[in-house]
C-alpha cells in the first residue's frame with residue numbers, strides 16, 4: 461500500500477487534526493476540500509468555509525497539499541432526493557458523506573494514494589457518525605478497511621493501512637462523543653490558533669435556511685443553483701406561489717442581490733434614502749414590484765414610515781422607472797415572510 465493518504469477537509473477542527481495525526485507519521489496527505497452551493501465555500505461564514513490557506517502554509521513542509529472540488533449540480537440533486545434521509549433540518553449528512561467519500565476515492569486513484577482519512581469522530585453526530593454508519597458507508601462505496609478515522613481509530617476495527625503497518629495504530633486516538641476538550645488540546649499543541657467554531661455543519665443544518673429551501677422546492681421542485689444562491693441572503697417574502705421578493709439586510713447582501721439578479725428579475729431600491737436592494741424573481745408584474753418597493757421602504761432608513769418615498773424599479777436589462785410608495789405595514793408584509801432571515 462502506498463504511503464500517501466487522501467483526506468476529506470471540511471474546514472472544521474476535527475478534519476484538520478486528523479490530517480495532522482497522519483502527517484506526524486511521515487505520511488504525505490492530499491486533502492480534498494469540497495465546495496457546494498450550501499455554504500461550504502471559502503467566503504461563507506459556515507463552518508465548512510474556514511480558510512485553509514494558513515494551514516497549507518504551516519503544514520505544507522510536512523507533505524500537506526489541498527485540492528478544491530466543486531460538487532455543483534450533483535450535490536444539489538442529492539440534497540433534493542437523499543437516499544438516507546435528513547437530519548433535524550434539510551441536511552442529508554449520510555448521503556453527503558457518501559458523495560464526498562466517493563469523490564475522494566476518485567482522487568485517491570488520481571494521486572496514487574493508498575487510503576482515505578476523515579476527521580469523523582465516533583458518536584459525535586447521531587445520524588452519520590455511528591460505528592454502524594461508518595461500516596455501512598464504507599461497504600456501500602467498496603471502501604471497507606480503506607477509510608481511516610484517526611481521531612477514533614482505536615475504538616474502531618483496524619483498517620488496512622494499520623494492518624499493513626503503513627500507519628502505527630498506537631499513535632492514533634480514541635476520541636468519542638461531542639466533547640471537544642481533547643481536540644482543543646491537540647490544536648494548541650500543533651499551533652492551530654484559528655479554531656473553527658464547533659461543527660455546526662453547513663447551511664443545510666440551519667432551521668431558517670432549511671425553511672427557505674423547503675419553500676423554494678415546494679413552489680418550484682426543479683429550482684437549481686440560480687435560486688438556491690439567493691437563499692443565503694436577505695429577508696424572503698412570497699407574495700404568490702410563483703414569485704419571491706428578497707430584501708437585502710446590509711451592504712454586503714445588497715451587493716450580492718445585485719450580482720445574483722438575472723434577466724427577468726426586477727431590482728428595487730429607494731432613490732433618496734439609504735436602504736435595501738431588493739430583487740423580485742419569478743412570475744411578477746407591476747403589483748408585485750409595487751409591493752417590493754413598499755417592503756424596501758419598510759426596511760430603509762426612512763425617519764417617518766408614513767411618508768411617501770421614491771423607489772427606483774428596474775427590470776433587469778430594462779429601463780428603470782421611478783414610483784412613489786409608502787412603507788409596508790407589518791400586517792401587509794408579515795404573512796408573506798418565509799422563515800426568519
Ligand code: SF4
Nearest residue numbers: 551552553556661662
Ligand atoms: S452538515 Fe451534513 S450535509 Fe452539511 S456538509 Fe456537513 S455532512 Fe454534509
